[in-house]
Amino acid sequence: MTRLRLATSLTALALLLSVVSAPAQDARLEAAKKEGKVVWYTSLALSSSEKVAKLFEAAYPGIKVEVHRTGSERILQRVMQELQANIKIADVVHTSDAGHYVLLKQKNLLMKYAPAGVDRFPAAFKDKDGYHYGLRATVNVIAYNSKIVPAAEAPRTWKDLLDPKWKGKLVTAHPGYSGVIATHVLALVHLHGWDYFKQLAQNKPMLVQSAVDPSGVVASGERPVAADGGDYTFYQTKKKGNPVEIVFPKEGVPLVVSPSAITSFAPHPNAARLFTDFIFSRDLQQVLADSEGLYVGHPDVKYPADRPKLSELNLLRVDPEELEKRNEEIKTRFVEFFGA
Numbered sequence: 001m002t003r004l005r006l007a008t009s010l011t012a013l014a015l016l017l018s019v020v021s022a023p024a025q026d027a028r029l030e031a032a033k034k035e036g037k038v039v040w041y042t043s044l045a046l047s048s049s050e051k052v053a054k055l056f057e058a059a060y061p062g063i064k065v066e067v068h069r070t071g072s073e074r075i076l077q078r079v080m081q082e083l084q085a086n087i088k089i090a091d092v093v094h095t096s097d098a099g100h101y102v103l104l105k106q107k108n109l110l111m112k113y114a115p116a117g118v119d120r121f122p123a124a125f126k127d128k129d130g131y132h133y134g135l136r137a138t139v140n141v142i143a144y145n146s147k148i149v150p151a152a153e154a155p156r157t158w159k160d161l162l163d164p165k166w167k168g169k170l171v172t173a174h175p176g177y178s179g180v181i182a183t184h185v186l187a188l189v190h191l192h193g194w195d196y197f198k199q200l201a202q203n204k205p206m207l208v209q210s211a212v213d214p215s216g217v218v219a220s221g222e223r224p225v226a227a228d229g230g231d232y233t234f235y236q237t238k239k240k241g242n243p244v245e246i247v248f249p250k251e252g253v254p255l256v257v258s259p260s261a262i263t264s265f266a267p268h269p270n271a272a273r274l275f276t277d278f279i280f281s282r283d284l285q286q287v288l289a290d291s292e293g294l295y296v297g298h299p300d301v302k303y304p305a306d307r308p309k310l311s312e313l314n315l316l317r318v319d320p321e322e323l324e325k326r327n328e329e330i331k332t333r334f335v336e337f338f339g340a
Contacts, residue, residue, distance in 0.1 A: 072179025097179025099324030125297030170205035180211035187254035235293035
């Protein structure tokens, strides 16, 4: 993406928000300013989440965004542990494990709130009951270091990763930490069965936590091939000049829709609503697509020319309710095969 395009997108965002926030009589805006901040638990890569926070703070001076970035599974664990201790901190929760929102909704921990325009989002990006919406989508891919692995020898399918020639050369993230990877594992279990992961473990991949982590490992050459990872992180890494190439396996790429919701116990509910409107606006979603390489639900967003459209990919989808039910199985079997 060109600098001009990003600048244009950011200018449009500023203009839109100046119109939205202009009326001084907006009671919710004034209430949000009195609250002073919004606390955001998010699994979005730290550089991306901090960018969103800064844009919001620029649009709404006096309202801070307190970013708590960690893996999806850690976010859910933290929310539940805090509630057990009667600690209510989180206003907005965004993870990459759609199964979390099945659980949170069942426990009446989400506020019903529909930001403007989400009625036009694809069905996969919205909860039919109006409690959560997909902030962004990730597809899991294979990636490799082009200085170490020639394009002709690079793995092109998930099963290519099982070739013994990749022993000691792979990196994989962990479903016990990452919701992106938990979804990935279940999608490939549907495709190839648990035996796939049993065989993959024989190639002794390096284990990292987040779906963000493999991109750095591949870029450095520490392990030249990533067996998984969020596509946008490889895209960002390549844009910075690193020798990283992305492979979208033809047999399918797991689609991970990452929901966002306001908690029912939000200590800053007005700021939370304002922030939610902001992150689902067309212009902010365009920024996510342009500068961060993310897929989003807004139908009016245009994608960079060097990004495939979701419609061009063979997407492997996972049912959120099944993901929630099989969460422990996924973690247990992964540890059984990979030893950690």
